[in-house]
Amino acid sequence: MDANFVALLRSHLKYAGDLPITGDSGLRDLGLDSLRSIELLFAVEDAYGVVIPDESLNDATFETADTLWAVIEKMSAPVPGTET
């Protein structure tokens, strides 16, 4: 997880405060309600220039910091053969 992602997450987690956010931090426990989840979805897509694919758009993706980051990383990775 990069620092920007952690900062972005923190701004959507109402109970995070100054608590450390680690990969296995449960997002719901830290205050990610449904409205904030929706805002986080659009914020992540805007910040990383990705579109979370239909098959990953489910509750499991928004379970922990790691599960969400894994989808972002996967979508941000260059498609083989297109690297410059």
Place this chain on the structure above:
Amino acid sequence: MTPVAAAARAGTAEPARHQPSVTELVAASVPAGCDARALWRALGHAGVARSLLTDSAESLGIDPGRLSELLTALDARLAPGPVLSVCVQVATVLPLLETCAATSPLAAGVLREMLRGEAMVALAATDAGLSGSALLDLRTRAEIDADGVTLDGGKEWITNAGQSDHLLVLARCRPARHFTSFCWVLVPARHPGVSFRPAAGALLPGAGLGHLRLDGVRLGREHVIGRPGRALAELARQLGAERLAGALWARALCRRVLADTQRQLLARSTGTATLWDNAAVRDRFARCVVQLCQLDALCELSTTRAITPAYGMVLKSTCATTTDQILAECLNLRGAAAYDDDGLSRTREQFAMFGIAGGVTGAMLAGIADHADELLDALG
């Protein structure tokens, strides 16, 4: 701009010396006292509906200046029912369909019909027997299989339900209580299994308000429109435009009612002077003007910034309380005349919807408290 929106608007690209304003178009095309369908047809033929769509993500797909002009012009000419019918379609349905049109030829086709004024679409989100703010608990189900989709459930207090050609139905397609568990289904309003019951009473004639039953409504897979799992997110984002439309309409209404009230106060004699000369009356009227100016400032601010869900709740609660307080005060200032048939007392009753439809004020305030940190940070 999506290709569909571009194509839909291409027909109006003729060079013209004078680009008519929305106000001029409404004055020239909308017959006085027309019903919702004739109104939508007139707005489509005049190009008003398509002129509202914009590429700006910040303005949620709708040009706020033109939206304000439209609602002000309609408020001045028509009863609230047909205006509500248009308001929901332009602020919510059109942008949602445009989003879905990117991946759905069916949505693209219906969008084109809407923009031409040939089709009306009702947004069917609120479930029967469920609070409008409890969308995560929605029970209307869309069972999607390889061949199509089957809808079962009920929707209530749906604007345009009784006068639309299509229903844009928010339905659960996965069991998890999560925002990704919902999809849009575009349903022909007269399809087998769809039934409509008008809402009791006739508080907002012309709005097509009523309740829908969806019993084993079987449709092809193409009727599931948009990207699966995004329906609730898209609706939540579009609520900002709906909140803004409500506030812009409230601003037009309050300004009109205050101007009418001032005229009446100036004309009503107290023997040696007029009611307008009474210091207490002037004080009460001035307080209303201050409230309207506050609403106006919020409207102007809202047309230049992104309307987050939390900010949308501020907009909606302000709109509801301002409208109620101004109409109540004007009712008192006008006295018995306000109780004529179709007088101000009825207007106040009708516009109580600003504090109910789309989320009651109490729920808005609870949401604002929940997002207080975000709202206060934004002011810092």
